[in-house]
Amino acid sequence: MDRLAILSLATLLTFLNVDNALAVNASAGTFAVSQRCEAFQSFKNKTNPGNLAVEPGQTYPIAEVNREQFQWVRVKVGSGKNNLRWVSADCGEVDGLVMSEAGAQACRVPDKYDSYVLAVTWQPGFCEHDRGGPAKPECKAMKSGALTVNHFTLHGLWPNKQACGIDYGQCNGAELNLSADTVDYIKPWMPNFHYGTQFGNYEWKKHGVCQTAMTDDAYFRFAVDLLKSFNDSQAGEYIRSNVGGEVSREQVYSKLADEFGSKDARNNFLLICSGDYLEEIRVSLPKDFKGERTLKGVIGQAFLPRQATDRSECRAERIRIEASGAGA
Incomplete structure (x- = not known):
């Protein structure tokens, strides 16, 4: 495969995996849900196997945010192996969020x-x-x-x-x-x-x-x-x-x-x-x-x-x- 093809493939893969590509790990922080919202496996593609949702009154530990100035938080919804899901930050309140050192500095x-x-x-x-x-x-x-x-x-x-x-x-x-x-x-x-x-x-x-x-x-x-x-x-x-x-x-x-x-x-x-x-x-x-x-x-x-x-x-x-x- 020539260099241009490799470049194009790498760029395409970045687009296709944009949710994880932008993720910044959190070492602390919780998300208190204030309204019912879908919990997406991919917020970009709006995929939601099992039609999972978060409900008002629930609080979750935050695993990741989509970037340091985040619009999405990733939380564990349910007990299944594929139930780590993205929820819009507008659906609740974030408290005590701390970025992991590697995640916070990776973009600097x-x-x-x-x-x-x-x-x-x-x-x-x-x-x-x-x-x-x-x-x-x-x-x-x-x-x-x-x-x-x-x-x-x-x-x-x-x-x-x-x-x-x-x-x-x-x-x-x-x-x-x-x-x-x-x-x-x-x-x-x-x-x-x-x-x-x-x-x-x-x-x-x-x-x-x-x-x-x-x-x-x-x-x-x-x-x-x-x-x-x-x-x-x-x-x-x-x-x-x-x-x-x-x-x-x-x-x-x-x-x-x-x-x-x-x-x-x-x-x-x-x-x-x-x-x-x-x-x-x-x-x-x-x-x-x-x-x-x-x-x-x-x-x-x-x-x-x-x-x-x-x-x-x-x-x-x-x-x-x-x-x-x-x-x-």
Whole structure:
């Protein structure tokens, strides 16, 4: 089996076993049930052999939670060997929860990532329509007309560990100490750097320190290069040529398919919207960059077996592309 097939199989198995992949062991804690709820063998697939349920007034020791910021708890329901079941945390009250040391720290260990996510922002859409946008100094400058941004910008490059879901990050590592040349290289593509390095420092401490293959200078320069390659791609040019108007979601994916030579390329891209307005595009990347510095080179043919989902993903066929300072 070739390397790509192994990668695809491993990714698929992660999706299929997502309940256990995200589990974090608990060394203490109880779950007091306040309403009747189903007890699932797999909460993702909603499987419930035997139609088991928990009832109000029952209290169970917690074996696992689905991640540190949990939505599901795993408890023993009945005496059968397959009766360790997942119950929604909304169905009761958790008390005294303590994560096992291994479980609590597993998502904060550097170099345990199995992939990356590149997040690129459509800055005008973010500034005008995201709840946190207007307070940003670059957004204030765009609204006043002091700054114009008409290209994609860098949100971040995130080492990713499938077993941790969205919780892999905040590893121990060196402080951010960028050279002046690197700051100048970043500024046009991460406009918060015009006003300081607070956001860059946040991204480095949360994500960058979880990889040690690159220094902070190399990490940010590489992220900018990947961003620029998307900005100049067929899909990026299509979006930028329709500022102040609309694009077709399917046309964006079609242009990605043309660029990468496969319709499966869409599986590595997720469009994020605020309402009908484009805010961000997230790109799934393999762990090994192979010495490449463009998205096409890094991804190659390593396409995911299916597209990720997000509650903020763009669902409408027509997506609006905000212009810089449009809310002024």
